[in-house]
Amino acid sequence: MLTIDNLHVTYGNVVALRGVSLEVGEGEIVAVIGPNGAGKSTLLLTAAGLVRPRTGSVAFDGRSVASLQPEALVASGLSLVPEGRHIFGSLSVAENLALGATVRHDRAEIARDVERVLTMFPVLRDRYRQRSGKLSGGEQQMLAIGRAMLARPRLLLLDEPSLGLAPLVVEQVYAAIQELRRSGVTVLVVEQNASRALAAADRTYVLNTGVVRLTGRSDDIRGTPAFEAAYFGVQAGAAG
Amino acid sequence: MEFLQNAIDAISLGAVYALAALGIGLIFSIMRLINFAHGELIMAGGFTLYTLAGQPLLVLILAALIVTAILALGMERIAFRPLRKANPATLLIASFAVSYLVQHTVLLLYGSRAMGVPFLADLSTSLEFGGLRVPRLQLVTIGVTLLLMGGLFAFFRYSRTGLQMRAAAEDFNMARLVGVRANRVIAFAFAISGGLACMVSFYLVAQTGSVSYKMGVSMVLIAFVSSVVGGMGSIVGAALGGFLVGIISVSLQAYLPVDLRPYRDAFVFLIFILFLFWKPEGLMKTRADRERV
Numbered sequence: 001m002l003t004i005d006n007l008h009v010t011y012g013n014v015v016a017l018r019g020v021s022l023e024v025g026e027g028e029i030v031a032v033i034g035p036n037g038a039g040k041s042t043l044l045l046t047a048a049g050l051v052r053p054r055t056g057s058v059a060f061d062g063r064s065v066a067s068l069q070p071e072a073l074v075a076s077g078l079s080l081v082p083e084g085r086h087i088f089g090s091l092s093v094a095e096n097l098a099l100g101a102t103v104r105h106d107r108a109e110i111a112r113d114v115e116r117v118l119t120m121f122p123v124l125r126d127r128y129r130q131r132s133g134k135l136s137g138g139e140q141q142m143l144a145i146g147r148a149m150l151a152r153p154r155l156l157l158l159d160e161p162s163l164g165l166a167p168l169v170v171e172q173v174y175a176a177i178q179e180l181r182r183s184g185v186t187v188l189v190v191e192q193n194a195s196r197a198l199a200a201a202d203r204t205y206v207l208n209t210g211v212v213r214l215t216g217r218s219d220d221i222r223g224t225p226a227f228e229a230a231y232f233g234v235q236a237g238a239a240g
Numbered sequence: 241m242e243f244l245q246n247a248i249d250a251i252s253l254g255a256v257y258a259l260a261a262l263g264i265g266l267i268f269s270i271m272r273l274i275n276f277a278h279g280e281l282i283m284a285g286g287f288t289l290y291t292l293a294g295q296p297l298l299v300l301i302l303a304a305l306i307v308t309a310i311l312a313l314g315m316e317r318i319a320f321r322p323l324r325k326a327n328p329a330t331l332l333i334a335s336f337a338v339s340y341l342v343q344h345t346v347l348l349l350y351g352s353r354a355m356g357v358p359f360l361a362d363l364s365t366s367l368e369f370g371g372l373r374v375p376r377l378q379l380v381t382i383g384v385t386l387l388l389m390g391g392l393f394a395f396f397r398y399s400r401t402g403l404q405m406r407a408a409a410e411d412f413n414m415a416r417l418v419g420v421r422a423n424r425v426i427a428f429a430f431a432i433s434g435g436l437a438c439m440v441s442f443y444l445v446a447q448t449g450s451v452s453y454k455m456g457v458s459m460v461l462i463a464f465v466s467s468v469v470g471g472m473g474s475i476v477g478a479a480l481g482g483f484l485v486g487i488i489s490v491s492l493q494a495y496l497p498v499d500l501r502p503y504r505d506a507f508v509f510l511i512f513i514l515f516l517f518w519k520p521e522g523l524m525k526t527r528a529d530r531e532r533v
Contacts, residue, residue, distance in 0.1 A: 050413060074419035086414040088407050099407050102400075103419035151419060 089133025100150030254486025265478025279456025285441030312434030471522025
């Protein structure tokens, strides 16, 4: 569904990604884990069309995204929940959700989907008319995911959904991700929280200093010496 | 009674400043562009009135609105869109370039002298309310401004496009990530700012009865100051700032010692500087100065 091939991204003189290739198949949950600065966020921003690669390609449904604006990608079924959630804090919960459906015009269906989000995250129903900037971090994460759901994405990209959240809230967020998968959404999630991501994902890529160090089925790589080395960069000095 | 008279003066001048500041603030909130060429939109409205003088009022108003909107959209398309990812300083310089280009094109076509334009001349008479003399133009200005602001408020509050514009003003990249079309909301913002500039030009032409190629320059400076006072990036703040600066100008005009009154604007800007020491972020806090993704 998403094919990333030999992606190089630089910001000015800073190299963020150096030849990353990655594949997400329909119906999968795929995790990209790695320490801070590994290039995880850059990977998602590039896939969502907000950052342009220097070389390499990103294809969604077999179509190159190189010429597509982020807003066009959303309309074609790819949504990103960026790191830090980026909810519109001055707008109400209701308005944030309404904005999630910007690319759609089927009013009745949108109303049903809003209802679905509010059932999934009941706390948003209680705060429906409130300014979303007043929500707690966990509530904001739920709102960000709910907002993305309203675009009816077929592929959802999540950047650090557990960042800064209490363990109980992290569980809620991941339960929501599993539920999304059951409803047919493909998920690519980026995490520093390696154990949580490994538990949720079918397959995992370990990214470190802009390079994929290890990839495989999550169950196969969890806890192995190769995983420790790739994640903590024991060999990173030698590998560059 | 004198106080009431001054209050009406202050509110009507504040209303005009608020309209001008809204035009600047709206564009800044979405694009982080301080559009100094906004003054040339005002001027273009004035010159449309001059060029078409003698036509029916409705024709004049519509023509001026169309000209300013098209000029605003043209600036965006030709000068600012290619620079959208540039830093704010580059955008600012580009707006100066556009400003000078338009000014000097008009200078070439019409010359440098101010030219008389009869426009809404019947509004120059005053109404009397028990000793209070209120020029009709002031009443119309206040009325039209309130109407426009009400309309804008409703647009931002209740329409889909308005909601998208508020989202874009708060976090442009995130707005795009939910599917808001960048080109569309920016074009909308420019068209609205052109319309607002046109309203200001109606006031200036009706009040002074003339147009000149520099007529927008001082207004855009005041509008810029007003939007900074209000808090750059806040649309409500820009309107508030405009009213505040208008009120301060009129108060100084009324209450400064007579021999200092010619230097009124120096005092206005002095107060502005002191205000910035006190509240550098303006009346309304925004996330405008945050880092762009």
